[in-house]
Amino acid sequence: MATVSAMTPAKTGFREILSRPAVGLAVAILYVVVAVLFVFMLDRRSLWYPLASLVIAPIFLLSPLVVASLSMPRIARIVLLVVMFAVVMPVVGISNPPYLELAVQISIFAGLALGLNIVVGFAGLLDLGYVAFFAVGAYLWGMATSPSETIFTENAWTVSYWASNPDLSPLAAGFVAFVQSGAFFFVMFIGIAAAGLVGVLLGLPVLRLRGDYLAIVTLGFGEVIRIFARNLDSPINFTNGAQGLRNIAAPPLPGFYISFTESIASVLGLRVDNPAVLAKQLLFYTIGLVLLFVIILVCFRLKDSVIGRAWTAIREDEIAAIAMGVPLVRMKLLAFASGAAFAGAIGVLYAAKQTFIDPQSFILLQSITILAMVIVGGMGNVKGVVLGAMIITLVELHTLPNLSLQLNALRNAGQLNIPTQLDPAKYQPLVFGFVLVLMMLFRPAGLLPEKSRRLELMERNEDDELPKEEPISDAVLVDGSVPQE
Amino acid sequence: MSSESLSPRQGGLLDPLIQSEAWQRFSHTGFYRFIVFPIGQIIVFIVAATVFLTALAYLVALLIPEPRPNIVLSDQISRQLPGMVISGISIGFVYAMVALGYTLVYGVLKFINFAHSEIFMFGSVIGFAFMNFLSSAGVLADWNPVVLVIATILISGIASGLLAVLIERVAYKPLRNAPRLVPLITAIGISFILQDVVRALASITINDFNLTYPTRNIAFFQNPIPVVIGTNEVRVRMTSIIIVIAAVIMLLALNYFVNGTKAGRGIRAISMDQATSGLMGIPVNLMISLTFFIGGAFGGAAGALFGLNVGNVTPYIGFIPGLKAFTAAVLGGIGNITGALLGGLLIGMIEAFLNGLLPYFPAIGIRYTDIITFGILIAVLIFRPSGLLGERVDEKV
């Protein structure tokens, strides 16, 4: 995370103090400690639990971003982050499993948003069908392992068939052993390749199109993939159609996850009935985190390279870019494919985590939600996009439900009287709509804009005064250099 | 409907007529420019689309005469043809009117107003509310049906237009200098808000969100008109005819407004160059609001007509027609008014033909209608990257 730079030069006294490494470190540690304390202070039986959780969950879950943003010695930052991810998060997660679930969902959506950010933020191509690539990965793992009655299960091509068949030839037994150990990661790589390939296949015919035409074509493509997923149950059943693929396998759970969970639980004095369940969540958390880390690294490396500069150039001015030797189609394809590849890998993780996928998981609204994460966070800025994904996921999955839970609790306690037509649980999308509109009105460049866009916005009024039109010419006549010098 | 796009070209059969002095004089009258020409254009579009799709269908029937046992495709085509054409035209006009909203806004602001589908929904709900009000007052049946339709269109059109202006003022105008994708996100936020606000209002006032037009019990709207073509009888629904007539009249009005009035000229100027138009004294903000009003009014009126036709609307009704109308706008060439009309009619007709004939191919079926429609769009865009009637954008270098 070396590229996560320190704070901008301080302007006020407060900032100046905060920008000192030692102070930054202290503040960061204090923040994390306080956040964790808050989490443990939560009293589930309190009437105000939902409201408290609503406030404390974002405080806690944003703490890695706070650590990454405050100025401190690099080593300290790394140590702190490792401790956060490897110790604090799991401990809190075991004591409060919904937070672990949130962390997993955030890592999934942050990964998706970063992938889309390559296409939209870096290369400036509007893609409204991004969820299609996500579906490719998810269906790949789903079809490989679900016992649903698809052509794969019927023809004994799947893991579950092999694994449950007692009479195995040595070859098949070897295959099962491989599958049970590494198939998940193997399929994840295939997912990366397959989604990347689909990205190229889609990109080839359509990348000549200008911005908004590209948007509708990608939107159509997203729908096409969803409709295929829904319809390819006949004449040959590939996807099990609208019924979806159920009981999709999870990656094998290493034994120490269970013992780790048990020991943490006993240290905290928690009664955990089924440690394997929490351990599995922890495993998904680990995979999601590692995947997200790799994706962030790849994003930074791509951005600070010939490729990233070429993408920015394309975003800024296609004609100038191609005239400077940037091969447009190749670089755009590369953007499409890299974005798609991320989505493919995350799709595999998603299918394994959900254990069930159906076409409804891959609707247009998903693509739009991911796009909203990119834009709300700050197009082009990796940290901003992660923040955007965090906030939107939190709002959708935690803040809004807890808000309605709080109102419901007050109503159950007789402190609030709401008619059923205005049941707060019914109006979460309304609040989400307001959140989107207000965030955009107050921070049009996103929460953490890319550096250049920040500057752009500050000077947008001067923008138009730059001499763009060609100068009125025929200089000849004025200075009279023809006919004599 | 710019008069240039279909202007007679030299070398045609009609040359003697076109070059005659009388024609020249006639072609410059308002009657020609605002009545004869646009209606001719609409007829040409409809006839061309019908002929093309029918020919294609019969061609398929020639290649695959019996796609299913006991089904002779060509017989089925001739049996269904009138019904498919009529339903294609009526839904096509709805798409076209909604597509106009997308295209007008895109023309002046170069951004896709994703909340437009909810304006359409809003129009359909206002149409319901108005009729429901009359119905509960017990006077619905007393109104002359023609007056009722006109009043409904006006009320839902004006209400939706005002809503569109309000949305523009609140959610888009402050963002005019922001990156282009930002208004897209506010538009999505607005869509959520509109859906839920309408739902809340509907559930508070009538405790329901299936809003059924009370016109169901009025014979004028309900009784179909039997039309006998050859040996088979087709029942044409009155509401389909209403859609076509209303849409044509509104399109003529729009054509007159855009090409025949000062305000229309202002809008056209802004769509070409906003900054210069401002310098030339055109009130840019007013014109943009006006554009939103017109686009919203068309969307809202289309919503009311659609509601009248299908009978039942909900707060979530806008999404699918909105998406299709957006496709239509792009197919025709987004930013081009004639393109929206052509695109809407084409999408409507293609859909009607696919939905009518794909059932005879059990391996495909109407579940693939949307995929084929999008396939056609993509094919068109690959050969004409700016849509059917969109201008070629050879960027000046």
Place this chain on the structure above:
Amino acid sequence: MKLNKVVGLLSSAALATALSVSLVAAQDGDNVIRIASQTPLSGPQSVLGVSMSNAVRLAIDELSQPLVDMGYTVEYVPFDDQATPEVGVSNAQQIVADPSILAVVGHLNSGVAIPSSEVYNENDLVMISPANTNPAITDRGYATVNRVCGRDDLQGPTGANYAAELGITSAYVLHDTTAYGQGVAEYFQDEAERLGITVLGFEGTEEASNFDAIIQPILAQSPELIYFGGIYSQTAAFLAQARAAGYEGLFMGPDGTDSTEFAAIAGDAAVGTLYTTVAGPASIYPNAAAFIESYTEAFGEGPQPFAAQSYDSTAIALQAIQAAIESTGGLPSRADVAAAVRATADYEGLTGTITFDANGDPEIGLYYVIEVVSGDPAEWSNNSIIATLEIPSPLTAAAMAEATPAS
């Protein structure tokens, strides 16, 4: 950088909240029992989801007295699953984290129910489904997953059987492309073909309002019956338009048809429509009539499909919790409640007498074929039963087949 401000703001907000939380003393005792529901409360499917949630609320209001008498407080916690799997799973995590929640009633969509019930099952929390007719729900054999509604693979064939009895020879099958609609339509089609009915077409469409073009090939082939696997808002609009276009044959649908709204939308076109359901009409069942009355009084509108099933699900949960308390002598564990639910026998609900089999299906499903008698929504409860079929669940049927060895 703004992050500082955000951090500052959040921290102070948290501090304030934490303080106020600690000031407002914990109010719940150990004797709070919560029942959660997860249904779509927003979005297009919320008509059904809200009605289900209302029915749960009504059941808790009406039936929790025995538990209250035992000294417990019963609370209802509705969740909006937004018909979205991620939201459902995330809510499920919240639900299982609240130890006072002892039962879940939900979901509407199988696509949400299946992944969410994995979470419930892992935490021994019992789910009673009022609406998931997909066979996969209970075929997994989880001890915590039960349903009171019918199964697609029984309901579809019931319709086909009745059609064959009527002497129908040709049918056209439509569905709404959802797991529910397509599932039930496919089972109808299979059974119809087996019984010698010619299926002239089998089509799925997402179209929700404008069916003009879809009707054309149906008219051209004039089937004797149209079967539409879907929810009333779509099927009623279709029926009204088909009748206007000249369709004169029969129309049949699954239990998604069972709503007063069907008559409201389709009007007189609704008359003669047939539908299959496990919920008997109110005119014959006094309990059902009382339910409709109290529901309408409480919420100002009639119950939608699956509302009666939701009421029954909640009632079964309450009864099971009571039984578990009686046998354990204190607040029962979730596993106890799950076992008690599974042990439910001969429960007399609005939707028949329910005994769960080992997979959580009702052992014997009582399926009605009902005919719509009027286009007036107010007359909906007078719809007449024209056939009643008792169909055992697959597990029960297998057991019965074993018990009576083939001769």
Place this chain on the structure above:
Amino acid sequence: MLLKVNNLVKSFGGIRAVRDVTIGISEGSISSIIGPNGAGKTTFFNLLTGIYKPDQGSIDFNGRSLIGLRPDQVNKAGIARTFQSIRLFGNMTVLENIMVGTHSRLHISLPHTLLRTRRFKEQERLVQEKASMLLKFAGLSGKGDELSKNLPYGDQRRIEIARALASDPKLILLDEPTAGMNPQESAEAMSLFRKIRDELGITVVLIEHDMRVVMGISEHIDVLDYGQKIAEGTPEEIRANPRVVEAYLGRRAMGGGANNDSAA
């Protein structure tokens, strides 16, 4: 001859923008293409660089045909250009703009980029160095980290030139590089053009309206009017050519008082 263009034709709709133009550019020269507005000069550049496809004719550069090549391939073949209306990557810094110019000379490999291999780092270092060198060469020292759109007009012209030079071209096409500059800035620009040829050995072709620049720097001039070449030769020859005078004076009557002093 470094560049040999024979009988080039390009029409847009019914308008023939370039008709039958034949031009040769010899290696190491500085030459100009002049002509009244709308004479087809910029179209000619666009044809050379592959942005437009010619209808007829041949373009041979350094012994190979450029017909059918995409703009990026033309760039790789050794022709770089600037634009009449400045087209910088406004939200990139000056240095990054120049770095983009090196694209066609770089080895681009995804594995090397992702793994940050030594080879990748070495290349990045070279690119940085080259960009800094060109920054200095173009007289932009110290402005490398500014956003390019925030710089004054004259500097933007220089960035464009530096960016074009970054691809190590054999031939650089400058489209009205001094438009909008005052006499002093023009003079500085002229010395920059000479430096490009003298120090870097790059052949320079200008489109120019400022006759002081044209006459002062060109070794060879081609004159276009209405898409056709009407004259060529040394500055002296062109000055004496009656067709050229007519082409310009013919426009004087309509031309009016447009001038080139509209500096930013």
